[in-house]
Amino acid sequence: MSGAPGTPPAGAHGDTHRPDAADSLLAAYTAMVMGFRLGGTGPEKPVGNVSDLPAPDADVLRQAADKAVRLALRSGRPHLVLLGTGDGTLPEALAALLAALTAAGQATPGTVPRLTLCDLAPDRLRAALASGRLKAFACPTSMPNTPRLLADTSPWALLLLLRATGITPETATLFPNPFLPDAEAGALHRWRRLFAGCVPVQLPPHLSVDLPPAPTTRHESTVPSIPASSTPAPDLGVGAILHPDEPDLPAFFAQVPGWVREMAVIWDGAPPAFDPVPLCPVPLRQAVRPLGGDFSAQRNAMLELLTTAWCLYLDADERLAPSAWALLPRLMAVPGTGAWLLPRATAYPDADHLRVGYGLWPDVQLRLFRRMPGVCFRGAVHEQVVGVHGHTCLLADAWIDHLSWTAKDRDALAERLRVFDAAGTGHAAPPPSGGLHRLSTEYPALPRRLFVAAGLVPADSEPANANDAERPAPKAGTRRHLALRLPLSP
Numbered sequence: 001m002s003g004a005p006g007t008p009p010a011g012a013h014g015d016t017h018r019p020d021a022a023d024s025l026l027a028a029y030t031a032m033v034m035g036f037r038l039g040g041t042g043p044e045k046p047v048g049n050v051s052d053l054p055a056p057d058a059d060v061l062r063q064a065a066d067k068a069v070r071l072a073l074r075s076g077r078p079h080l081v082l083l084g085t086g087d088g089t090l091p092e093a094l095a096a097l098l099a100a101l102t103a104a105g106q107a108t109p110g111t112v113p114r115l116t117l118c119d120l121a122p123d124r125l126r127a128a129l130a131s132g133r134l135k136a137f138a139c140p141t142s143m144p145n146t147p148r149l150l151a152d153t154s155p156w157a158l159l160l161l162l163r164a165t166g167i168t169p170e171t172a173t174l175f176p177n178p179f180l181p182d183a184e185a186g187a188l189h190r191w192r193r194l195f196a197g198c199v200p201v202q203l204p205p206h207l208s209v210d211l212p213p214a215p216t217t218r219h220e221s222t223v224p225s226i227p228a229s230s231t232p233a234p235d236l237g238v239g240a241i242l243h244p245d246e247p248d249l250p251a252f253f254a255q256v257p258g259w260v261r262e263m264a265v266i267w268d269g270a271p272p273a274f275d276p277v278p279l280c281p282v283p284l285r286q287a288v289r290p291l292g293g294d295f296s297a298q299r300n301a302m303l304e305l306l307t308t309a310w311c312l313y314l315d316a317d318e319r320l321a322p323s324a325w326a327l328l329p330r331l332m333a334v335p336g337t338g339a340w341l342l343p344r345a346t347a348y349p350d351a352d353h354l355r356v357g358y359g360l361w362p363d364v365q366l367r368l369f370r371r372m373p374g375v376c377f378r379g380a381v382h383e384q385v386v387g388v389h390g391h392t393c394l395l396a397d398a399w400i401d402h403l404s405w406t407a408k409d410r411d412a413l414a415e416r417l418r419v420f421d422a423a424g425t426g427h428a429a430p431p432p433s434g435g436l437h438r439l440s441t442e443y444p445a446l447p448r449r450l451f452v453a454a455g456l457v458p459a460d461s462e463p464a465n466a467n468d469a470e471r472p473a474p475k476a477g478t479r480r481h482l483a484l485r486l487p488l489s490p
Contacts, residue, residue, distance in 0.1 A: 021453035022165040023148065028446055029161060030149045033122050033357040034129070036444040053087040056179045065093040068175040069101070072113040075173045080113040081162070083188045084121075084177035085151075088128030091117045091177075095136040095147045102145065115147040116167065118158060120187050122151045154359045155191045159198070160343070160396050163482055164454045169196050197487030201337075201393055203330045234329040237308035238263045238282075241291070241298045244272035246316035253279040257325050264305035266298055296377035303376065312368045317404045318344070324398040327481070331368060331395060334483075338390030339369035341486075345457075346402040348445050355405075357444040365400060366392070396482035397456055456482070 056064070072080040080098075082091055094115055102112050117137060119125050128134050137147045150161055162168075174192055176185065238260055242249065244267055256263060258281050265276070265286045277284050285305045291298055303311065310332050314320070324342075331340050343362030348355040355361060366385050369375060374387035451457050 021450070021455070025450045025454040025456075026148055026150050026161060026165060028450055029157075029356060030151050032444045032446055033152050034126055036357055053179070053181075055087055055089060061089055061093055061179075064090055064178055065097050068094055068173075069097050071175065072173040073111075077171050077173050078113055079116060079167050079172035081116050081118050081167060081172050081174045082177055083118055083174060083192060084180045084184055085117060085119045085124045085128050085134075086177045086179040088131060088133030090179060091115075091128075091147070092133055092136065098145065098147075099136070112145055113173065114145050116162070116165075116172075117147065117149050118162070119151045120153055120155065120158065120191060121184050122153065124184065125149065125151045152357055154357075154362070155194060156343075156362050156364050157357075157359075158191065159195055160362055160456060160482075162195070163396065164456050194487065198394070198484040201334060201483040201485050203327070203481055203483055204333045206326075206330065234259065234261075234332055235309040236260050236328060236332065237306040237311055239265075239299075239302040239306055239311055239313040240315065241266045241268065241295070241302055242316050243268045244270060249276070249316060250279050251319070252314075252316050254281065255319050255325070256281050257322075258282065259329075261308045262306065264302050266302045266305070268298070294380045296379050296383040299377040299383055303371065306371065309371060310368065311371050314367070314400070317402060319401045319403060320398075321401065324400075327395065327398050328368065331393070331483075332370075334393065336390050337370075337393050337485075338372070338388040339366055339385065339392045341366050341392065341394040342368065342398060342400050343396060344400040344402050345448075345451075346405060347448075348405040348443055351403075351406055352448055353445040354448050354451070355443045356446050360443060362396070362399075363402070364394065367400065391488075392486050394484045394486060396484065398481070399457055 068080065068082065080094070082094060085091060098112050098115055117125075117134075125134075129138065134149070137149050148165075150158060152158060162172075174195070176188060176192070180188070238256055240252075240263070242252075242265055246252070249272075253263075253276065260282045262283045262285060263280055265284065267286065267288045269288070269290045271288050276286065287301065287305060289298060289301050299313065302313065312328065331337070341364045344365045345361055346355040346363070347353065366388075369385055369388055370390065372387070372389045375385065375389070376387060377383045378386045448457075
């Protein structure tokens with residue numbers, strides 16, 4: 001991993017509920033993205049000639065900066081977000097103009113909006129820093145209006161990190177940099193529509209679920225009785241496609257809480273050498289079916305085993321913390337919602353760190369959905385749920401913990417990626433090497449505690465393990481969750 005010239009500010013004070021934590025997360029995240037280059041040299045994703053953008057005319061540049069500041073001051077919103085770095089001259093001009101307003105006494109620090117430079121092209125930001133620009137952004141200070149940097153190729157990462165910093169459509173003036181190439185301007189325009197189109201969702205109050213008594217024996221046909229209660233157990237089934245040799249399957253089954261109606265498992269090629277029924281806390285339906293290089297067909301077979309109104313599907317190396325499981329009934333109770341996206345965080349290189357940057361986080365996954373006619377999986381590999389009825393929503397602060405790097409050795413991971421390659425190419429046997437899915441020798445990573453401190457994941461949501469099933473799920477308190485209804489696709 002090679003370092004990038006310049007570093008984002010750290011430890012600045014913002015105007016969020018946890019300003020220091022949010023600022024620290026943005027600074028550390030952007031520094032990690034800017035400093036990561038595969039193989040140690042060259043940009044991760046070339047965006048053209050990043051160092052030779054024509055400099056805008058001085059008068060045009062001044063007019064653009066004046067316009068952005070006028071719009072921000074007129075709105076009265078505490079944040080000004082500049083979309084796109086360009087050659088770095090406009091963000092510099094904006095930072096200088098905002099600082100001059102405060103220094104001249106024309107506005108107090110509380111009324112001057114805080115500037116955040118946001119970009120989907122890290123190479124562009126890296127080039128501006130290398131040219132010696134953006135010094136106001138790279139100077140660590142505790143002043144409240146210190147300009148900040150946020151860059152990543154992932155639109156979801158930018159969306160969630162800005163939300164964690166208190167930047168929403170209601171608190172920010174977004175100003176597109178007019179001095180960008182068409183491709184970058186188009187990508188940021190699409191992101192702006194996503195940012196503006198996400199509507200906060202109020203989750204219903206905590207649902208107290210009465211559990212049915214556990215049956216003395218469990219069989220595939222076992223159906224739990226519904227308790228005599230005003231709040232019946234949510235009609236949720238958990239599905240999975242598993243290989244009998246997956247590591248730590250007892251912990252995978254043990255994470256499922258007792259209020260889940262049933263679980264459906266499709267075993268790849270052969271039944272396991274052990275009896276999985278005693279491992280599963282809920283009634284288990286299972287079948288054996290060869291994968292045959294078609295993940296969607298395997299998932300659809302899993303769906304056919306379920307009888308519940310809702311499905312949550314997980315892989316063997318994925319865990320939900322008790323706090324996340326406890327939220328699922330509330331998600332299912334939101335009127336008009338047909339599916340929920342959950343971020344997936346990959347532990348790397350250990351349970352206390354997460355892979356980040358370039359789409360590695362938040363790795364948004366549609367995993368909870370209402371089972372309706374026409375809802376199914378499509379795609380031989382990297383399969384997707386299609387045909388969802390109702391709105392699709394995102395719960396940003398309850399994560400799927402992805403334990404592939406901590407639960408499997410590198411040989412097992414490499415073999416799994418070869419299976420993905422085989423499914424993607426339609427070949428019966430995976431290629432020995434050289435496919436699209438390959439292991440890297442390094443990935444950018446950040447301590448998990450930074451996300452916890454910034455409120456993007458609850459403090460009680462520790463990486464799940466086999467003992468989690470023995471702990472009672474935490475009860476909901478006054479915490480407001482970051483839940484968003486996504487805009488409808490055009």
